[in-house]
Amino acid sequence: MKGHVSCRNLTASPNYLHGGTQLTLTCDVGDSIVNSTATFRRNLEELGSIQSDINNCYVNSSSTLCPSTCSCDENNNLMIWKYTPSSTPSSDQIFYCDFIGDSGSFTTSTTVKRAVLQLPTISPSTSSYNVTIGGQLPPIKCTEACWPACNVKWTGPNGFSLNGDTLKLANIQKTHSGQYRCRVENVVGYNNIQFITVTVQYGPDTMALDPAYSIIERREGSSIGPLNCSADCEPVCNFEWIYPDGQKKVVGNILPQHILQKKNDGQYKCKASNKIGTDEKIVTVTVTYPPENIRLSPAGNEFVANEFSNFNYVTCLADCVPSCTYQWTGPTSSSTNQLQINSIRRTAAGSYKCTVRNEIGTDVSSNINVIVYTRPTQVNKMTVVCTGSTTASIAWIPDKTVVPGENFTVKYKTNTGQIQLFPFEEPSTRDDIYLLQVDSLAPSTKYTFTLESKNGLGRAESNEYTCTTMAASEESGVSGALIGGVVLISIALLLIIIVIALILLRKFRILTTDLSSPPCGCPNCITTCIQRIARLSKKDEGPYMNTVHTNYVNTTINGPEEGNVNTEVTNDDNGSDKPYDDLVRRTSNSSEKPYDNLHMSPTGTQNDPSSHYANYENVNKMKKKKEKPPPVKQKPKKKLNS
Structure with a gap:
């Protein structure tokens, strides 16, 4: 090997x-x-x-x-x-x-x-973080121990994903709240057990009411609530309801049901708060009610204005929701809360009231009285008659629309004489016809008369009227025929004056006064305003006197024969068919009054037709001691200058 x-x-x-x-x-x-x-x-x-x-x-x-x-x-x-x-x-x-x-x-x-996959570690080891909205999170690292090496990834809420072992968050918003996990993965598998929790803290947001009211309109006495208030906040908010008066408060997010009063009109506030901040949700409540507490400014019930001035200083105010409309009514009207009468006339004088209304109801103020002060007007309804050798009678109809009342002065003179003044103060009763007798005049003299009317605002003077006094020789040796003629003339003149006065009075009233206002306290007659008529004769004798009643018929305002006057004289108690009774003179040294009063019927008898006449009372025929005077030829009637 x-x-x-x-x-x-x-x-x-x-x-x-x-x-x-x-x-x-x-x-x-x-x-x-x-x-x-x-x-x-x-x-x-x-x-x-x-x-x-x-x-x-x-x-x-x-x-x-x-x-x-x-x-x-x-x-x-x-x-x-x-x-x-x-x-x-x-x-x-x-x-x-x-x-x-x-x-x-x-x-x-x-x-x-x-191959190894071990549990990762997170540093810092803090597992929970509280971050205020808009803030940032410090770096957080995930350390892994694995073989072969792991892939590291951070995952979080709302699909958040970040590759790498270090987590970084900046400009944090509410959507960043939640768990962030460290995920490690290799051939062995993955592990994401380790995580941290991020809590984004913020004040109240997305506040809401249930029911979702922002404006509520309710009638006084009706109810409101319950209202549920909610808000998105971290940490959890504390809630409080504040009433419109700013004093009453209810702890909790539910406004309880309650009955609305006027003091509840305004804003109800739901206040939400935590350690980060405070916010509120407002619901505006309007409490409606009809007009009430009507008041006039300036206070008072009587106001005075000069004619032709602008009257605009009385204002009507009231409490009402929704807002009110105002209407002044009276002799004239105004559609604002201020009584406005431009260039006021005397016809605008009278009673006014302010009507206040809205869609809930209506109320009316107390009445005020507007008085229009006017300048005197020229007297143009006037009659002057020389009734004797030294006397003259003047009758006129005053303008009763003049306020304050007028004082009158008769001015008279001869062609060559100095002007004489004869004052006449208007009585508080303000009669329809005034009668004045001027005496101590010279016989057989032509006099010119004018009438001056005056009050605090000015004066006015009438046209001139003339008459000539009788001669002194005409007053001696008066025969029976003369007496009869004088009686006839006197009665005729008396009736003519009354008829003229009634006609003028009626026309004057129609033009200047409201027919619904009772003249002289009598709504159905026009004869009761005559106060007295006196006619004088000779200087040393009393007046002629009518000894029978004079009856006026068909004098009601709305009668079919309006304004007719029956001038016939009724028979006396003895059945005489003479058209008049004898008129006798009273001596000037008589203890009796030199004239008799022609007076009104009592107020309580206005509706009694039998009382609608004027009468002379306590009239006795008087015989003269002298025997029949020598006959005097009757002179023709003299015309009245007017």
Whole structure:
């Protein structure tokens, strides 16, 4: 047997032992392998041998050609053996190649490690990290102990994957929260048991209400709630409900059901907070209610304005939700909360009220009274009659729309004389017709009369009226015929004045007053406003007096024969068919009154037709001591100047 020489090299592929994985052992002889033998061993255990001649390679010194487990490479002087362990050995293995050939013999070996997959380690060893949103995670390394070397990979939430043994996270968001595992893998398999937990912390986010209200409108007295408030936050948030007044609070995320009052109008706030931050969700509640607490500014129930000025200083205010509309009503109207009357007229005087309404309801303010102060107007309904040699009677109808009331002054003069003043103060009752007697006039003299009306705002003067007093000689030796003529003239004048006054009064009222307002306290008649009528005769004698009733008929405002006056005089109690009774004169020194009053019927009898007349009371016919006076021829009637 030839001497032994060492084999040049023995290699193993792969470089690990793993059950079921084929291991290829290659013995590089370095010389020709013809007529040589190579034996392969694992430790002391023989795995098999290969014989080679010039042309073939045989297994285990037999005539059997090498199967798939062995081969020869004569060109490269290689003898190859393939070994597949049934299991992974518990330790590393040493493999040998014993070679015998023409050039000598040798033994060579190689060590093959067993395949290993051990549990990796993570450093730092912290298993849980809390990171504020937007922050970063420090580097975390996964250390593996395996053969052959392992592939290392980090996996995490939402499909996160990172190749390599070091985990790095920056600008962390909520989606980064979760477990991160270190996965190690080789021929043995893989292991991902080791992991860390990353918790991304953030303040309240994505707040919501259930039901999802942002605006709620409810009638006062109705209910609201419960409302559930939620928020996404880490760590878990604490909740609190704050009422509109900012004082009442409810701990917890549920706003309980409650009855709405006016003070609940406003914003309800759900406040969520944790150590990272605070947020809130707002629901706006509108509590609706009808108008209430109507108030006028400035306060008061009576306001005064001068005619033709702008009246706009009374404002109506009210509490109401939704907002109110305002309407002033009265003699005129205004569609704003401010009573506005531009260039106010006297016809705008009267009672006003403010109506306030919204879609819930309506309310009305208390009444206010607007008084329009006016300048005096010119008296144009006036009659002047010279009733004797020294007296004149003046009758006129005042303008009752003038406020404040007027004072009157009669101005009279002769053609050459100085103007005389005769003042007349308007009574508080403000009669419909005023009668004034001017005396101490000169006989047979023509007088010119004017009437001045005045109040605090100004004055006005009437047109001129003239009359001529009687001559003094006309007052002596009056005959019975003259007395009768005077009586007829007196009665005619009296009736004419009354008729004219009634007609003018009616027309004046229609033009200047509201027919619904009772004139002089009587809604159905126009005769009761006549206060007194006096007619004087001679200077030293009393007035002529009518001794019978004068009855006015068909004087109601709405009667079919409106305004007709029956001027017929009724018969006296003795059945006389004379159209009038005798009028007698009273002496001026008589203790009796120089005239009788023509007065109104009592207020309580306004609806009694029988009371609608004026009468002279306590009238007695008086006889003169003188016997029949000499007959005096009756003069024709004088015309009245007006």
